[in-house]
Amino acid sequence: xxxxxxxxxxxxxxxxxxxxxxxxxxxxxxxxxxxxxxxxxxxxxxxxxxxxxxxxxxxxxxxxxxxxxxxxxxxxxxxxxxxxxxxxxxxxxxxxxxxxxxxxxxxxxxxxxxxxxxxxxxxxxxxxxxxxxxxxxxxxxxxxxxxxxxxxxxxxxxxxxxxxxxxxxxxxxxxxxxxxxxxxxxxxxxxxxxxxxxxxxxxxxxxxxxxxxxxxxxxxxxxxxxxxxxxxxxxxxxxxxxxxxxxxxxxxxxxxxxxxxxxxxxxxxxxxxxxxxxxxxxxxxxxxxxxxxxxxxxxxxxxxxxxxxxxxxxxxxxxxxxxxxxxxxxxxxxxxxxxxxxxxxxxxxxxxxxxxxxxxxxxxxxxxxxxxxxxxxxxxxxxxxxxxxxxxxxxxxxxxxxxxxxxxxxxxxxxxxxxxxxxxxxxxxxxxxxxxxxxxxxxxxxxxxxxxxxxxx
Numbered sequence: 299x300x301x302x303x304x305x306x307x308x309x310x311x312x313x314x315x316x317x318x319x320x321x322x323x324x325x326x327x328x329x330x331x332x333x334x335x336x337x338x339x340x341x342x343x344x345x346x347x348x349x350x351x352x353x354x355x356x357x358x359x360x361x362x363x364x365x366x367x368x369x370x371x372x373x374x375x376x377x378x379x380x381x382x383x384x385x386x387x388x389x390x391x392x393x394x395x396x397x398x399x400x401x402x403x404x405x406x407x408x409x410x411x412x413x414x415x416x417x418x419x420x421x422x423x424x425x426x427x428x429x430x431x432x433x434x435x436x437x438x439x440x441x442x443x444x445x446x447x448x449x450x451x452x453x454x455x456x457x458x459x460x461x462x463x464x465x466x467x468x469x470x471x472x473x474x475x476x477x478x479x480x481x482x483x484x485x486x487x488x489x490x491x492x493x494x495x496x497x498x499x500x501x502x503x504x505x506x507x508x509x510x511x512x513x514x515x516x517x518x519x520x521x522x523x524x525x526x527x528x529x530x531x532x533x534x535x536x537x538x539x540x541x542x543x544x545x546x547x548x549x550x551x552x553x554x555x556x557x558x559x560x561x562x563x564x565x566x567x568x569x570x571x572x573x574x575x576x577x578x579x580x581x582x583x584x585x586x587x588x589x590x591x592x593x594x595x596x597x598x599x600x601x602x603x604x605x606x607x608x609x610x611x612x613x614x615x616x617x618x619x620x621x622x623x624x625x626x627x628x629x630x631x632x633x634x635x636x637x638x639x640x641x642x643x644x645x646x647x648x649x650x651x652x653x654x655x656x657x658x659x660x661x662x663x664x665x666x667x668x669x670x671x672x673x674x675x676x677x678x679x680x681x682x683x684x685x686x687x688x689x690x691x692x693x694x695x696x697x698x699x700x701x702x703x704x705x706x707x708x709x710x711x712x713x714x715x716x717x718x719x720x721x722x723x724x725x726x727x728x729x730x731x732x733x734x735x736x737x738x739x740x741x742x743x744x745x746x747x748x749x750x751x752x753x754x755x
Contacts (some may be wrong), residue, residue: 509723
């Protein structure tokens, strides 16, 4: 089978950082080729070079046997290369059809356009790059996407598929290439490599356990919800959370998981029911009152609701505690640096310093900053909504280890996640939600993927 695309010795340097170093890659015609690597490994830079966003400092791009140079994305598009980015790139005020043709609108009459023509999504591409395409999809939507991918492959479209979800790679990809620290590591047929080997290639070491779980002597109830309701959202929610416990909240998209987390943390108001903290009924009017009670929420959307991307690490970490760092309206900047350095070290945030801009960090390190920001509030109850979404396996293991360590130290944690292996691997109990209510609670010993899915549907 001949190559549709080949990259040879691609090198790209930014000020102070060599993003890619003699990178190589080949994509065969009609192949689905997965690209794996930790956050910050160079995957995005490589894709931007292929699509003409960046130009390499050195190396060759060979398209259908001919050396090419792309000065901008339009030139790559004209040669049949298209990309679907991970981040939401839709315009909410436009129609589906208008969104599908943004940037390549017809300039002459082409007759009726069928909105159901899925190839409009690919710009009639010969090479399609999919960057974390299932990150925000339900299981059913993912299955539909995979059917489309399979159809495109049968029509000869070549695809580069980037995903942190290794099970997807083994399901749909023909080959997989691993990148680490901007360098090529290995390429293998997916049938000839194990998940453990892929992870070892990605992180440069063996990751023995993605879900490290420490023994904890779980204590008394610290939080109870009794018949909590929100009209049209939550129905008769009853749950309890114990000291040192990790309580998993599972369920399909739209089941009410995030809505429950936001209600507990005061971001939305409950209409009826009781919230009991340490045996006493409390009224949580807003997020500020939740913070006063020691409840801290980490949003699933770290870029929009969790962090201020243009600001640096220390400013993000200390943002919710500035009042405590202030004396006569003057911030103690030395204490701010001390606190920020502490959490940067505790969470192993990979950055040159606490003065680094958060927007320049990898997804995994941004998530660590969001968690550090929460921990700086000294919570008694930590509510984590999709704590490892869009995070590579190395950072995921580190975050899981941190969560286990926090629980061991007595922190009570509510973990909302659509990642079933994560819930099953980390939670002491699993509450399954459906249509805004908790339909079943499993102990850690009882919970299996089959049981959880059965009551979720």
